[in-house]
Amino acid sequence: MTDKQPRHRLSLAAREAITCYLFLLPWAIGFLLFVIGPILASLALSFMRYDVVTAPRFIGLGNFRDMFLADKRFTMSMGNTAYYVFFYVPLHLLVALGLALLLNQKVRGIPIYRTLFYIPSIVPIVAGSILWVWILQPEWGLINSLLGIVGIKGPLWLASLQWSKPSLIMMALWGSGSAMIICLAGLQGVPQHLYEAAEIDGANRWQRFRNITLPMLSPTLFFMLILGVIGSFQVFTTAYVMTGGGPAESTLFYMLYLYRRAFVFLDMGYAAAMAWILFVIVLALTLVQFRLANRWVYYEAEQR
């Protein structure tokens, strides 16, 4: 023990530092044990074949070669996920921004509307998924029943090759409420005097939106875009519960396939390699977005 000498001999700064490190210790232990360690282990595993039962065997780039050259499901799950991300992320931003703009008006009943739009986003994802399977049920579900009343024969939704992915995107958009709240907070942070000045200068609604609202909101939108891409690449639960990857693997998303390789086929090395590929893709996209950010994200001069 180096702590033999009485406490007050230590300088105040040293005592502060020790306290600080001690307070951070639990998080640091968790970070090393459950994040950094596993990430490195995951990298090592990606060069191995490992089924949990027998000892891991080094196979070099074998997993990666299989992935890109031999595994049709890998390519397919990548394509499905890209489709999902490509449509979901922009639509999600549009819905969130649209709802926030609607709610940022001076009309009666805003708190009620806000609550209604927000609630779907806090619904437990499994409960929401079960609910939507019923809503999308082709014969007696809500949507096709309503379509039937106006004489339209609705598609098979989750059971249809063309509509399975759009169905899942639609359901995910239903939960845009929390993004809407973030947008709304952003909108209300825009100084009113900017709008007043623009209105006096004769700027119309669109010009005010284009030249004031969008630039002022761009940091918020950027933040949501980054998180949206990271999150939607990992889409899993809705597909697992609602379609199980079907029909004909049209909703076999990357994470769902990874889950199967790891926990159904116990192909731990392959799954770890898949996880790293996903990690690299997401990281690259995030970096690209940060690079492109200075073209459209506006930061006020007074910021650090």
Add this chain to the structure above:
Amino acid sequence: MASSTAIRPGVTPHSYQSSWGTRISRFFGRVASHVVLLLGSAVFALPFIWMVSTSLKSDRQIFAWPPVWIPNPMVWGNYPAVFDYAPLHKYFLNTMVIASAQVLGAIITCSLAAYAFSRVRAPGRDVIFTVMISQMMIPGVVTLVPLYILFAKLEWIDTFLPLTIPALLGSPFYIFMLRQFFLTLPMELEEAALIDGASRLRVWWTIILPLSKPAIATVAIFSFMFAWNDFTGPLIFLNSRNKFTLSLGLQAFMFERRTLWGPLMAASTMMITPILVVFFLAQKHFIQGIALTGMKG
């Protein structure tokens, strides 16, 4: 009313003279806004109404055309029927055990770390903070496989330990939220206590925590919601029925009885209701929490 809501509708300037033309267009603009808002909220609310409605229907009414909105007669039997297929009370208890540990971790460990990050100086602290921020950007999938292997080696699979121990050690998201809040607290009380010889631990417990009740409540709610909703964690780490959480149990019920829409909707309703109760009791905290993390990100 206005003081109870964190976010107010925007204020449009009315100070200058407006002509009849702009007044009329403003009136129609307002009507149009209401129409759009009503349609929008119908789209967002109908699924819930449909869910509750289905949960109170007999099979004959569930498969009726045109669809019945208000069940006649109301059938309550779907609710007890759920328990024949899925012991929700058991799942509920399991979920509460896991959620309590996660909330505890969020409150104690995360607020200690957040206090250190915001108020206690140490060399390298800000570098560590940057590391923690980047931790939030790491997709969870990268750690999934090795974590499973690690927990398997520790013989933690099919126990609650994988879902509680890491959470008890803190999560960067909540540390970040609390730090943002602690930075806004006034320094005077804390300084006075420190001069009187109180330790940092004591200051954290007797001054910082009581001053941060709203932020603590927000973090507690968020972590509770996360535990309540989490599906992937329980799916991977739990195997036996009697350890299932609500999410997992409900999914298994759905998987086995895909056509029992009445009981399925009753089960979904029962899972959603507590969340709605929490939401209505603590609406302010939800909005503030999202705004806090969203804005300062």
